[in-house]
Amino acid sequence: MVSKPHGGKLVRRIAAPKTRERIIGEQREYPKAEVDHGRAIDLENIAHGIYSPLKGFLTSDDFQSVLDHMRLSDDTPWTIPIVLDVEKPEFEEGDAILLYYDDLPIARMHVEEIYTYDKKEFAQKVFKTTDPNHPGVAKVYGMGKYLVGGEIELLNELPNPFAKYTLRPVETRVLFKERGWKTIVAFQTRNVPHMGHEYVQKAALTFVDGLFINPVLGKKKRGDYRDEVIIKAYEVLFKHYYPRDAATLATVRYEMRYAGPREAIHHAIMRKNFGATHFIVGRDHAGVGDYYGPYEAWDLFDEFPDLGITPMFIREAFYCKRCGGMVNAKICPHSEEFHVRISGTKLRKMIMSGEKPPEYMMRPEVYEVIRSFENPFVE
Template sequence: MGAIPHGGRLIDRVLSGDQQQEALHRASSLPCLELSEEQACQVENLATGVYSPLEGFLTQDALMSVLERMRLPGGLPWTIPIILDVDRRAAAACEEGRDVLLTYQGRAMGLLHLKDAYGYDKPTVCRQVFGTDDGAHPGVRRVLAMGDTLLGGDVDLIEPLDTPFASRHLTPREARVLFTAKGWRTIVGFQTRNVPHLGHEYVQKTALTFVDGLFINPVVGPKKRGDFRDEVILAAYDALLRNYYLKDRAVLAVLKTGMYYAGPREAIFHAIVRKNFGCTHFIVGRDHAGAGHYYSPYAAQEIFDEFPDLGITPLFFTAFFYCRRCQGMANEKTCPHGEQDRLAFSGSKLRDAIVQQTGESALLIRPEVADTIRAVDNPFVTG
């Protein structure tokens, strides 16, 4: 059965065959806007219902409501602005009330029914979304590099993107069909941008104890320097699922979007997105969607108190570690032993485990996962 889509219905703005042909026939008479890869992914997510109830990019009124209230104008929870930025030259070529042809790599992929073209204050957006306007924050850095004008309006998808992960992609509608076929009535979603270690596995399997199925939904798209590359994350999860999970209890599918690193606001956004895929529960761990020390460790859990009407049940987990005396995974709620007995999941220890697969660090990651990562010459984002 799964959760009811956010707002009550799953948005579908994917054009049919005849509609596609009509849109392509009109294309030559429309102003044209070439999208970045990230913007093109947003168009696809909007049209296929990933961002239900949104049907397009936020207008100015909707943006202000999201920034100031963390809700859409009608009151529905929404925390991350879905916006389309352009430079002044591109904005001048577009006229409010007209359709704009959206292209990616020169190919027609969608239509924007332009309602609003407006300026915005970047530092204000950053402070409200990220809680900071520090240019060292990766989300702030991205906003400050955006164009000076935002375009708002509904979108239609003419043709989805070609991506290297197409076989691993599910729309919300397809995911719901799959969950129903498996007989899952309750589903827990897991957001990730990292390769899996034993702490992740322990959280997932603990949550799975209480529901019918697990939906692992890694994001593929722009990431910050030092993050694992998308293909490495997927290969690592393949190794984990193949060796340590029941096949009829876990599904992995990618979500084509970038990370915002917006901490608490992004945790709510991630929950809403998985609700649209049909998840009834969502895992929220320590420092969810964080970046550095901009958010307190459990801020992403505390924010859920402000959204009793969210429509999906959050499952909160504290930090996990390996306890030498317990000889297994534990957290502060289950382990009575002190810091001297605990082996934490630090980045340096995990890298040691991956590179060397010896000593105590090897206790933090499955050997099959480490072998998979180690087989890649350069597993990290360098740009």
């Protein structure tokens, strides 16, 4: 059975056509606030129910409850604060305002609350560090002085060069139902697939009806693969190595927080809203640097028996020369001298230097896709 949306109901916060037309026509009469690209994406994810049960940005009660207890004030599991920050509000509580990104009115917001917050507390509780070298912490330290809470209505979406690959929760739920999938495992990725990824995905698929590959598109770090490279690589992998009736690919736009274990829970909630019943939790899931332990995210799931989606903990895969294939530590009896670890960093270095990875590390078709791009990496 496709999972119920988080909180019980799939949120939809999109202005009706006539309402949108009226608001756009009256836009000069509204107070306004500018949002960055990440907040514009958050608005889309709220509006389409990817962040269900949120109907807008968090008010102070929910914000503090998320920091302290990893739950909304009504006790619904929620681990990442979805907030709107401003340096100096030019509006008041009770106002309806328009949120703009790059001169485009993205949403109308009903301002319920304007409140202050402690940035160090935010950083420490969400990221487990106040180190400004952590990208998530640095983002928090650069936020405005105030947070604004309240419900939103989406007016416009950002230009989407990958609309062909974009499916919303209301669409994936129909797709899964049409395919007769009752159990669906979701896999989040922001990399091109190597053999380790394929092993983990197919190991999970063995136990469920369908596999939902859900690459994250959006802002990435220097050296990461470009969005179009990731999509093309998965396309060719699906064409040659995945059963058509048991796997599907759709993208989601989302700004990574690099919050490790907390973000792993958040990613699971997002996929629950898409309709997944299971979620693959990776090694060092949503981590960065050495701020989190390699399997720390696995432990946090024990604190959420009411999450409503089943985590799948599949250990990191490696190639064993004695076994002659991809294995993991649970099923391989051989010593480390026979193991070849498949590191994304190592693969990138090989590709950058023009070296073709061995087939036990990466499918040759995937390598050819990467090589077909003049510059496959973010600069």
